[in-house]
Amino acid sequence: MSFIAKPNVSHPGMPKNSLGLSQRDYEGTVSTLCAGCGHDSVTAAIIQAVFELGIEPHMLAKMSGIGCSSKTPAYFVSQAHGFNSVHGRMPSVTTGANAANRDLTYIGVSGDGDSLSIGVGQFVHAIRRNLNMCYVIENNGVYGLTKGQFSASADIGSKPKKGQPNLQEPIDAVSTALSLGATYIARSFSGDKEQLVPLLKGALMHRGFALVDIVSPCVTFNDHEGSTKSYAHTRQFYHNVINMDYIPPREEIKAAYDDGEAMPIEMHDGSTIVLRKIDREYEPTSRAASFKYLRERFNAGEITTGLLYLDESRAEMHELMGNVDTPLTQLPLDELHPGKEELKKLQSRYR
Amino acid sequence: MATVNDVVIKIATVNGTGSASANGLLRKSIFRMGVPVVGKNYFPSNIQGLPTWYEIRVTGNGYQSRSNRVDVMVAMNAQTYAKDLAEVEPGGWLIYDSTWPRSTLLDRDDITVIGIPFSRLCNENFQGARARILMKNIAYVGAVAALLDIDLDVITALLEETFAAKAHLIDSNMQAIRLGYDYASENATCPLPMKVEAMDATADSIIIDGNTAAGLACMYAGATVGAWYPITPSTSLMDSFRDFCAKYRVDPETGKRTYCIIQAEDELAAIGMVLGAAWNGARSFTPTSGPGISLMSEFIGFAYYAEIPTVIFNVQRTGPSTGMPTRTQQCDLLSCAYASHGDTKHVLLFPADPGECFTMALDAFDKAERLQTPVMVMSDLDIGMNDWMIPELEWDENYVPDRGKVLSAEQLEEIEKFHRYLDVDGDGIPYRSLPGVHPKGSYFTRGSGHTKFGAYTEDSDAYQDVIDRLLVKWETARAILPKPAIRYSKFNTAAIISIGSSDGACIEALDRLEQQNVGLNYCRIRAFPFADEVAEFIEQHEVVYVVEQNRDGQLRTLLINDIDADQTKLVSLLHYNGMPINAGFVVESVLKEIAKGRAA
Ligand SMILES: Cc1ncc(C[n+]2csc(CCOP(=O)(O)OP(=O)(O)O)c2C)c(N)n1
Ligand code: SF4
Ligand SMILES: [Mg+2]
Numbered sequence: 001m002s003f004i005a006k007p008n009v010s011h012p013g014m015p016k017n018s019l020g021l022s023q024r025d026y027e028g029t030v031s032t033l034c035a036g037c038g039h040d041s042v043t044a045a046i047i048q049a050v051f052e053l054g055i056e057p058h059m060l061a062k063m064s065g066i067g068c069s070s071k072t073p074a075y076f077v078s079q080a081h082g083f084n085s086v087h088g089r090m091p092s093v094t095t096g097a098n099a100a101n102r103d104l105t106y107i108g109v110s111g112d113g114d115s116l117s118i119g120v121g122q123f124v125h126a127i128r129r130n131l132n133m134c135y136v137i138e139n140n141g142v143y144g145l146t147k148g149q150f151s152a153s154a155d156i157g158s159k160p161k162k163g164q165p166n167l168q169e170p171i172d173a174v175s176t177a178l179s180l181g182a183t184y185i186a187r188s189f190s191g192d193k194e195q196l197v198p199l200l201k202g203a204l205m206h207r208g209f210a211l212v213d214i215v216s217p218c219v220t221f222n223d224h225e226g227s228t229k230s231y232a233h234t235r236q237f238y239h240n241v242i243n244m245d246y247i248p249p250r251e252e253i254k255a256a257y258d259d260g261e262a263m264p265i266e267m268h269d270g271s272t273i274v275l276r277k278i279d280r281e282y283e284p285t286s287r288a289a290s291f292k293y294l295r296e297r298f299n300a301g302e303i304t305t306g307l308l309y310l311d312e313s314r315a316e317m318h319e320l321m322g323n324v325d326t327p328l329t330q331l332p333l334d335e336l337h338p339g340k341e342e343l344k345k346l347q348s349r350y351r
Numbered sequence: 352m353a354t355v356n357d358v359v360i361k362i363a364t365v366n367g368t369g370s371a372s373a374n375g376l377l378r379k380s381i382f383r384m385g386v387p388v389v390g391k392n393y394f395p396s397n398i399q400g401l402p403t404w405y406e407i408r409v410t411g412n413g414y415q416s417r418s419n420r421v422d423v424m425v426a427m428n429a430q431t432y433a434k435d436l437a438e439v440e441p442g443g444w445l446i447y448d449s450t451w452p453r454s455t456l457l458d459r460d461d462i463t464v465i466g467i468p469f470s471r472l473c474n475e476n477f478q479g480a481r482a483r484i485l486m487k488n489i490a491y492v493g494a495v496a497a498l499l500d501i502d503l504d505v506i507t508a509l510l511e512e513t514f515a516a517k518a519h520l521i522d523s524n525m526q527a528i529r530l531g532y533d534y535a536s537e538n539a540t541c542p543l544p545m546k547v548e549a550m551d552a553t554a555d556s557i558i559i560d561g562n563t564a565a566g567l568a569c570m571y572a573g574a575t576v577g578a579w580y581p582i583t584p585s586t587s588l589m590d591s592f593r594d595f596c597a598k599y600r601v602d603p604e605t606g607k608r609t610y611c612i613i614q615a616e617d618e619l620a621a622i623g624m625v626l627g628a629a630w631n632g633a634r635s636f637t638p639t640s641g642p643g644i645s646l647m648s649e650f651i652g653f654a655y656y657a658e659i660p661t662v663i664f665n666v667q668r669t670g671p672s673t674g675m676p677t678r679t680q681q682c683d684l685l686s687c688a689y690a691s692h693g694d695t696k697h698v699l700l701f702p703a704d705p706g707e708c709f710t711m712a713l714d715a716f717d718k719a720e721r722l723q724t725p726v727m728v729m730s731d732l733d734i735g736m737n738d739w740m741i742p743e744l745e746w747d748e749n750y751v752p753d754r755g756k757v758l759s760a761e762q763l764e765e766i767e768k769f770h771r772y773l774d775v776d777g778d779g780i781p782y783r784s785l786p787g788v789h790p791k792g793s794y795f796t797r798g799s800g801h802t803k804f805g806a807y808t809e810d811s812d813a814y815q816d817v818i819d820r821l822l823v824k825w826e827t828a829r830a831i832l833p834k835p836a837i838r839y840s841k842f843n844t845a846a847i848i849s850i851g852s853s854d855g856a857c858i859e860a861l862d863r864l865e866q867q868n869v870g871l872n873y874c875r876i877r878a879f880p881f882a883d884e885v886a887e888f889i890e891q892h893e894v895v896y897v898v899e900q901n902r903d904g905q906l907r908t909l910l911i912n913d914i915d916a917d918q919t920k921l922v923s924l925l926h927y928n929g930m931p932i933n934a935g936f937v938v939e940s941v942l943k944e945i946a947k948g949r950a951a
Contacts, residue, residue, distance in 0.1 A: 074795055081795075
């Protein structure tokens with residue numbers, strides 16, 4: 001049923017992906033966010049990742065809640081369907097959408113308020129189901145769209161533009177996801193496209209719940225001195241513990257990983273993720289060890305980034321339920337019931 | 352009073368003691384004798400150890416509603432003995448367990464009290480505490496059988512069917528039946544003057560509850576995604592869907608399923624899942640009750656505005672708040688009709704019995720997809736969880752599901768540009784495209800202001816254009832929804848209007864009033880927005896009694912609001928104590944109004 005997307009307009013000289021599309025074909029409408037907002041950088045990284053992966057635009061489903069961050073799906077891949085839902089409820093909509101059609105690639109874009117304040121319930125339950133999706137949190141520590149109130153990810157001691165510093169414990173998306181058994185957990189920074197693009201690619205291709213928590217500063221309400229989610233603070237305490245390369249299926253894997261530190265992990269679609277530890281101590285396949293490490297670094301005030309945890313072995317939602325491989329939306333309705341005679345027969349028990 | 356096939360038996364037990372199967376056995380054996388019968392549960396919001404009642408109405412003339420009368424009380428629960436005794440109709444009978452002496456204070460000389468030592472009989476004949484409790488319940492079936500003249504062979508045949516795989520249980524159950532039967536036969540005058548006599552009035556009928564029928568319909572409708580959060584009295588609807596899917600929706604070779612049931616973390620998530628699945632083109636639904644509707648409201652408004660087909664079953668229970676979760680009402684008409692903030696209004700279907708739960712569930716999927724909007728099937732606890740006698744359910748082999756205006760890949764390929772919210776056909780219903788079908792079909796689904804082309808807007812005219820077009824769709828809905836069921840009597844200045852489970856009581860009341868020379872016309876509304884026929888019906892009458900089961904006259908409010916009905920004509924007759932409405936209430940209320948000088 002599916003169509004091969006044709007390039008919109010030809011862009012001579014522009015690099016093409018495996019579908020013959022250029023990066024332009026993955027763009028969206030013009031962003032209306034504040035100039036310098038971290039979210040726009042994340043949008044650019046998503047465009048690049050989806051383009052390079054050669055995902056057919058109309059086979060991508062863009063899901064979001066409400067917030068500045070949740071507006072961004074309008075700004076990438078116009079030829080993909082988008083669902084800008086209600087505040088904090090993107091995970092449930094994605095769960096239902098995925099239940100109905102498991103063939104699409106789901107990317108959800110959310111904010112720290114959307115996912116960790118109002119929507120924390122749906123966030124954690126989507127993880128428990130190991131919903132097959134790429135879940136992006138554009139994390140700025142505040143509610144951008146309602147003008148800068150603290151969100152649940154605000155750090156203790158972080159100062160607002162006006163008023164008292166935050167005194168409550170933050171909810172950390174990464175350690176929350178780790179404790180709930182998410183199978184792909186990454187943290188990054190909107191200002192580090194080089195790290196972000198491969199992380200997003202891996203997350204899009206991972207089968208199961210992939211979280212990419214991205215520090216994405218709000219220039220208007222949370223980029224001042226004393227904020228722990230500002231560009232300056234993030235650059236200063238940003239700490240990459242592990243490098244990651246995404247190698248698509250069939251592409252020859254370069255010799256680079258004779259290197260003792262390199263760790264190739266095969267993905268379900270035949271692609272490979274190659275991890276290279278920067279910090280030798282880091283163990284990205286052990287929940288307990290990464291939890292301990294992350295907590296210690298957090299206590300030391302560092303922002304640990306990279307692909308922090310990966311488990312390719314766990315079954316995702318459909319596999320856990322034992323569903324047919326065909327998307328449920330493609331099953332003809334008249335084949336989904338046993339017909340007239342059987343209805344008559346089955347009613348004998350009601351007599 | 353001597354009657355045949357017109358008797359109400361009420362059994363008082365303690366929940367969690369297995370009385371449900373004994374009561375089912377009793378009800379089924381009467382049904383198998385060809386005699387119409389209905390069964391109603393009155394149970395606490397509790398799992399074990401609290402009083403519960405089952406009321407069997409033997410109704411030769413086929414009335415479905417609760418009769419507000421108890422002829423034979425089987426008082427098996429010492430805790431409620433006094434209340435149960437008081438409830439028996441003068442001239443009626445009370446059966447109690449006479450193993451232990453009964454307080455003489457609790458006596459009535461206008462009824463016949465029959466003592467049967469159920470506990471002693473069972474203790475003498477069965478081993479183990481659990482078996483003795485279970486068999487005590489089966490023994491009262493035997494006693495009632497003797498008293499009402501129920502055919503023992505029919506009971507035996509039923510037991511043999513039930514325990515086909517466990518032969519030893521047939522013997523012990525039969526023995527318990529015999530204990531009760533023989534004791535009653537020897538110690539009381541059997542049969543009583545009110546008794547059961549074989550008829551031939553149940554041949555093409557079944558006894559089923561509305562939730563089972565609705566769940567079955569969802570399976571037949573081809574629903575593939577069901578999301579829910581458990582809440583009484585809607586839970587058994589999903590249980591039914593699950594059971595039927597387990598039987599008919601698993602590939603025998605691979606063992607894989609063609610359905611996805613998701614127990615959500617709450618109703619906010621359940622409705623979100625339904626929307627996501629429907630957006631992708633699946634038939635999806637959620638069963639819930641009042642508190643769930645409250646939580647779903649934000650998404651219901653989203654579905655209205657973004658125009659996503661959504662099927663919701665609201666099996667209503669007594670509110671407000673947690674209210675009485677195991678009692679019935681029709682109390683969510685307003686909260687469902689106008690669920691969510693902003694200008695929203697929603698299609699409601701009102702099934703009157705399990706048969707309509709089946710047909711309207713199917714229709715709900717068709718109408719939701721045709722109209723691209725939420726459709727709520729407004730059942731209630733009485734319909735959903737009680738045992739109704741209805742004509743056997745039938746499947747129309749010519750049924751073609753209405754998937755509404757969905758563009759195929761080929762259609763999308765051909766059109767120049769796809770616009771999501773254009774009223775191409777003038778019926779207020781735009782065309783839809785599904786994700787993953789064609790790049791040209793892509794659009795951004797949003798609950799924020801949008802133009803008819805689907806783009807974000809804060810422009811007043813563009814916003815209002817879409818909101819006004821939704822009103823055109825509303826009128827289309829009015830025209831295609833199920834019409835009211837109307838019946839005229841010979842007299843016609845006054846009439847009754849009702850909905851859903853109030854129907855049975857109204858039908859019976861109309862017959863009784865007719866016998867007293869009060870002829871009323873009758874209109875049972877089956878959908879909101881109201882069909883033109885409803886407005887015409889109201890216009891034809893001077894007085895219209897609006898019978899419904901809530902305190903505030905919610906149906907009356909809807910009539911005034913939706914079709915501008917003349918409110919001076921609409922007289923509310925409201926039953927809202929949590930028990931199913933009965934004909935006696937309707938008759939008395941109408942007669943009272945007439946006595947006040949109101950037209951008949
Ligand atoms: C039910 C509901 N409550 C409140 C709001 C108002 N609101 C809109 S966006 C938002 C916070 C968004 O914060 P976040 O998710 O962090 O996104 P950001 O704007 O920071 O990217 C709030 C509270 C709403 N839209 N819906
Ligand atoms: S308010 Fe903050 S989060 Fe929102 S667009 Fe502006 S900079 Fe970005
Ligand atoms: Mg934020």
